[in-house]
Amino acid sequence: MTSLRLGRLDVHLAPPRVAFTGRIDDSAALADLVAHIPAGHVVLDTDGVTFVNSIGMREWMRFVRALRDRGATITLDRVADVLMTQINMIPELARNVTVTSFHAQYVCSGCGAESAPLVDAVLHATALKALQAPRLPCQECGTAMELGDFPERYLTVFRG
Ligand SMILES: [Zn+2]
DSSP states (O other), rough: OOEEETTTTEEEEEETTEEEEESSSOOOGGGGGGGGOOSEEEEEEEEEEEOOOHHHHHHHHHHHHHHHHTTOOEESSOHHHHHHHHHOOHHHHHHTTEEOOOEEEEEEETTOOOEEOOETTTHHHHHHHTTTOOOOOTTTEEEEESSSSSHEEEEEEOOO
């Protein structure tokens, strides 16, 4: 496993998985990363990403496009909440990628807790396609939590 630091972003390479931790902003020169990733299938794990801005998203787009141009199939796993809402807003970010799981803002009607649990997009594929977020158990009280935001903000990419 190799680790790289791009500005405020840490990258851990364990092909085919590439895991990101930190901020995707104007200091994240993601284009430099392509040369370090073997050709073929790539799994991009952004579980540890806490912040993105518009320049960071432009870098991300270039990065994904460069991988795609090499013929890679791209899976996005454990997509960070902050990245997921961007992907749903910018169609280019969602093109030719498969999201297998993602974080989303949930609220518990039982105890009022808010969290960003991981949603399994493979297990819940049918519901997500119908723009329905699955209910997930609250870590605090066990009540079934609901998505605390408009479904379009997270689920547009799954629409059939
Ligand atoms: Zn609760």
